[in-house]
Amino acid sequence: MDFEGDLRESGDTLKDMTETMACRGPDDAGMWISEHGAVGHRRLSIIDLEGGRQPMVAEQDGKVLAVLTYSGEVYNFRELRAELAGRGHEFRTRSDTEVVLRAYLEWGDGLAEHLNGMFAFGVWDARREELVLVRDRLGIKPLYYYPTPGGVLFGSEPKAILANPAVERVVDAEGMRELLVFVKTPECGVFRGMHEVRPGGIVRIGRDGLTKRRYWRLPSHEHPDDLPTTVRTVRGLLDDIVERQLISDVPLCTLLSGGLDSSAVTALAGQALRRHDQGRLRSFAVDFTGYAENFSPDAMRDTPDAPFVHDLVRHLEHLGVEHSDIVLDSADLMDPGVRAAVLRARDLPTGVGDMDTSLYLLFRAVRAHSTVALSGESADEVFGGYRWFHDPATVDAGTFPWLASGTRLSALDQVLDQDLLRELDVPGYTARRYGEALAEVPRLPGESAKEARMREVCYLHLTRFVQMLLDRKDRMSMAVGLEVRVPFCDHRLVEYVFNTPWSMKTFDGREKSLLRAAAADVLPESVLARKKSPYPSTQDPAYEKALKDEAARLLDSGRLPSVADAAKVRAMIDEPASAVSRHDLRANLEGLLQFTAWLDRYRVTVAV
Known part of the structure; x- marks a missing residue:
């Protein structure tokens, strides 16, 4: 959007920006341009493959009313379509895209409150010459914007905005601090001048400037239900959510790790498909060559995934689940082309390493069979699954609990120059962001100190932690044209469980008590009894050696970044292999x- 020039002369630039999103939308492309508003779209076809083309334009008497570019899925689009038809709207397609467009014409930016789903979209309102950007409540789908002197640039990912030659590719001190702390600050786009639409937020840009509002926040209220009612309610919500998220005109599957979360989604999805005679469910799991046979427990993982995956598949034999293991080796993980694709998908150096690479390879393999996948992502944040939720010292540490637990997935601080680190003062930045987050927590009068603190901890995870995982999931999946849905992020479930007392969430003395009880009838005992185990990471010593070799070549070539510390890097390369230090060492090398x-x-x- 630009009020100072004529965008009809910028077709080539719009095309370049749009083409950066070809990975997200391999099925179709489109552009719409007027004097002051221009919209580009790349489509991944999921519902109404022929009718849902974008940008979608609403007209009346030959005059353009609004133009929509939309990413995601609205799971209650059928009900909304019926309501809008009753209000006089006529529909030309079966797509949820047209429902979103018509909902905007009916309710303006108030449409967001009506939507159930994962979505990020921009509407150019031609009547008002105004751009409206809307993002889903939990931040499942990304949406960035970059104000300019005459308007704004926007896109699903930073790379779309960076493709415009008017954008400076600068990361200042604040952006570097955000890269170094394992916390996702709402609205922070890392690149100077770039912002992310906040989850549950709306940004409007017109001739009078830019305004923001939040249409959704986590609410706090009394929980009226007893334990049996709470368990039944959680199960009822899950049944409804999973069934809604099975809507698709393309092949669909689940991602299965053998943990409680993904196993529950897989079991409920298999039941729903059978109930409606919609065929057999496919499932996929990631594994590494020799991983189960040579597995060594570490601080994060007690068990390998494969035995539990196969137990679940056998348990669901009556549903005819068709399962495949995607087995990777160190050569796959170190493939230069794959690593470049992962960085391209992320747009930022995360330092997560093989956990990103293996996820990308898993999704690429899944995409050969399915276009949509259901995931168990976010159940730990919703139900309290991480170990640090249950460690009093970590909970009361006075910072983000995952940082107090020693979790380090962003390892850049271990390779940067010490003077630069002092100047950035990452501990001070972390304390400031922690204070901002606590100030937002919706309080509930009369709660005990323990319940009030656990409400804070849950809020921190649902607003500052899960967004990192959702972003990772979205980037790795959409990089190969795979749509991953996250049933546990349905806002109805999130609100209900957020307001359930912590004592009830842990009623059986374990993590995720409510989810375990709600899914007990559909899961094998081995899965129900399994302790939380995060996404797997290869333990192959050859992978660590390959990282050291690549770091040594970088150091010897003189291409080490000026902000990095060569002595630190040399010490990492020379450090003897050790099972104790392996995770941190690999993270440091990956970060570099x-x-x-x-x-x-x-x-x-x-620019620091």
Whole structure:
């Protein structure tokens, strides 16, 4: 959007920006341009493959009313379509896209409160010459914007905005701090001048400037139900959510880890498909060559996934679940082309390493069979599944609990120059962001100190932690044209469980008590008894050696970034292999290698 020029002369730039999203939308492309508003779209066809083309334009008497570019799914679109038809709207397609467009014409930006789903969209309101950006409540789908002197640029990912030559590729001190702390600050786009629409937020940009509002926040209220009623309500919500999220005109599957979360989704999805005679469910799991046979427990993982995956599949034999293991090795994980694709998908150096790479490879393999996948992502944040939820010292540490637990997935701080780190003062930045987050927590009068603190901890996870995982999931999946849905992020379930007392969430003395009880009848005992185990990471010593070799080549070539500390890097390369230090060492090396590649390929200027 630009009020200072004529965008009809910028078709080539719009095309370049749109084409960066080809991975997200491999099935179709479209553009719409007027003097002051221009919209580009790449489509991944899920519902109404022929009729849902975008940008979608609403007209009346030959005059354009509004133009929509939309990513995601609205799961209650059928009910909304019926309501809108009753209000006089006529529909040309079967798509949820047209429902969103017509809902905007009916309710303006008030449409957001009517939507159940995962979505990010922009509406160019031609009547008002105004752009409206809307993002779903939990931040499942990404949406970025970059104000300009005459208007704004926007896109699903930073790369779309960075494709415009008017954008500076600069990361300043605040952006570097955000890269170094394992917390996702709402609205922070890392690149200077770039912002992310806040989950549950709306941004409007017109001739009078930019305004923001939040249409959804986590509410606090008394929980009226006893334990049996609460368990039944959770199960009823899950049944409804999973069934809604099975709507698709393309092949669909589930992602299965053998944990409680993904197993529950798989079991409920298989039941729903059978109930409606919609065929057999496919499921996929990631594994590594020799992983189960040579598995060594570590601080994060007690057991490998494969035995529990196969137990669940056998347990669901009556549903005819068709399962496949995607087995990877170190050569797959170190493939330069794959690593470059992962960085391209992420747009930022995350330092997560093989957990990103293996997820990308898993999704790429799944995409050969399915276009939509259901995931168990976010159940830990909703139900209290991480170990640090249950460690009093970590809970009361006075910072983000995952940081107090020692979780380190962003390892750039271990390779950067010490003077730079002092200047950035990441501990001070973390304390500031922690204070901001606590100030937002919706309080409930009369709660005990324990319940009030656990409400804070749950809020921190649902607003500052889960967004990192949702972003990772979305980027890795959409990079290969796979749509991953997250039933546990349905806002109805999130609100209900958020307001359930912590004592009830842990009634059996374990993590995720409510979910375990709600899904007990559909899961085998082995899965119900299994302790929480995070997404797997390869334990192959050859992978660590390959990382060290690549870091050594970088150091010897003189291409080490100026902000990195060569002595630290050399010490990492020379450090003997050790099962105790392996996780941190690998994270440090991954951080260095990805940060270096990012500076080079994204042509980033670090201005600190």
